[in-house]
Amino acid sequence: MKTYNVAAIPGDGIGSEVVDAGVEVLKALAKRDGAFTFHFDHFDWGGEYYKRHGRMMPENGRDLIRNHDAILFGSAGHPEIPDHITLWGLRLAICQPFDQYANVRPTRILPGITSPLRAVKDKELDWVIVRENSEGEYAGVGGRVHQGSPLEAATDVAMFTRAGVERIMRFAFGLARSRPRKLLTVVTKSNAQRHAMVMWDEIAAEVAREFSDVTWDKMLVDAMTMRMVMRPQSLDTIVATNLHADVLSDLAAALAGSLGIAPTANLNPERKFPSMFEPIHGSAFDITGKGIANPVGTFWSAVMMLEHLGENAAAQRLMKAIERVTANPELHTPDLGGSANTRKVTDAVVSAIQAENA
Numbered sequence: 001m002k003t004y005n006v007a008a009i010p011g012d013g014i015g016s017e018v019v020d021a022g023v024e025v026l027k028a029l030a031k032r033d034g035a036f037t038f039h040f041d042h043f044d045w046g047g048e049y050y051k052r053h054g055r056m057m058p059e060n061g062r063d064l065i066r067n068h069d070a071i072l073f074g075s076a077g078h079p080e081i082p083d084h085i086t087l088w089g090l091r092l093a094i095c096q097p098f099d100q101y102a103n104v105r106p107t108r109i110l111p112g113i114t115s116p117l118r119a120v121k122d123k124e125l126d127w128v129i130v131r132e133n134s135e136g137e138y139a140g141v142g143g144r145v146h147q148g149s150p151l152e153a154a155t156d157v158a159m160f161t162r163a164g165v166e167r168i169m170r171f172a173f174g175l176a177r178s179r180p181r182k183l184l185t186v187v188t189k190s191n192a193q194r195h196a197m198v199m200w201d202e203i204a205a206e207v208a209r210e211f212s213d214v215t216w217d218k219m220l221v222d223a224m225t226m227r228m229v230m231r232p233q234s235l236d237t238i239v240a241t242n243l244h245a246d247v248l249s250d251l252a253a254a255l256a257g258s259l260g261i262a263p264t265a266n267l268n269p270e271r272k273f274p275s276m277f278e279p280i281h282g283s284a285f286d287i288t289g290k291g292i293a294n295p296v297g298t299f300w301s302a303v304m305m306l307e308h309l310g311e312n313a314a315a316q317r318l319m320k321a322i323e324r325v326t327a328n329p330e331l332h333t334p335d336l337g338g339s340a341n342t343r344k345v346t347d348a349v350v351s352a353i354q355a356e357n358a
């Protein structure tokens, strides 16, 4: 029997609540399938670890997870520690060295979920946002001088490389090609950012020639927010920079009903390093410890993990189980306007997995 070794890194806040739920569901799925099992290694890295050790993960942390088949992540973010320390010390400290440059964020309106867009029908909002996940605005290049003096200055340089842009474009065009509508929207801000964003547009046009069956267009990011709200059905696959896609995907998640549902995969497409799967939301301090976090974003991320591992039948079974549960308003958590809790939703998904014809 095949065993998948998965590193579980819950992080902080609701991270542990949703990752625990995700582990439980994946175990139930493996049991139901019978052809594979999971071995989970749990790592207590994050803000509490930082308070004890002065760093978010051990110095050899990456070596401890380098050979796992996948990583299931919760959230980096602690109320007592500045966000840039938790983010760079954990999530980016894994994503960037493991070259997880393609961040894939599907968005659709699941059965039973209501979009805040009154006019949109369920099938009309079905997007995948591809976020460049290794450079751009989050390259970590910059500096701060004369701190505290009137001369103080600070920069965060958005750094784009031809190789980095080419590979994310190729990935996005390839993904667009694999979807029924074969549509790609390339997002930039090439009117104002006249160097890197112009290169981004040029490379898009070059790569497009390799994908003549994909229909593509370009949007400025500000106009894109409007199009997502006004004409959601006109979009399918979307590719954008690290920062732009970060912002657009929270909007996308909200338009599809809740941030609590949205999943993401941080992929190293070449499979030299493990890929990492996580809900797109953060630590949600406002609901931490209340047991009401929506675990669906983590479950859907687990579906993406199963697809990445090649367990497509199990992935489909889990997605069906999720949809069966979202279809029932009694199983909605408060972010969806319901009164169910994490426990109840997790139990319902496990039951749906166990159900004979699920």
Ligand code: NAD
Pocket (backbone or CB within 6 Å): 014, 018, 074, 075, 076, 077, 078, 083, 086, 087, 091, 259, 260, 261, 278, 280, 281, 282, 283, 284, 285, 286, 287, 292, 293, 294, 295, 297, 333, 335
């Ligand atoms: P957030 O995603 O934690 O929360 C935003 C809002 O959405 C909150 O009202 C929260 O209650 C709600 N929400 C989020 N997930 C939910 C869920 N599963 N169920 C129900 N409601 C949910 O964003 P924030 O408040 O901006 O950030 C809080 C912390 O998380 C910060 O430290 C931030 O840096 C960190 N963060 C980490 C990641 C990551 O690790 N990938 C992503 C985003 C934010």
Ligand code: K
Pocket (backbone or CB within 6 Å): 073, 074, 075, 076, 278, 279, 280, 281, 282
């Ligand atoms: K997260």
Ligand code: MN
Pocket (backbone or CB within 6 Å): 246, 247, 250, 280
């Ligand atoms: Mn984000």
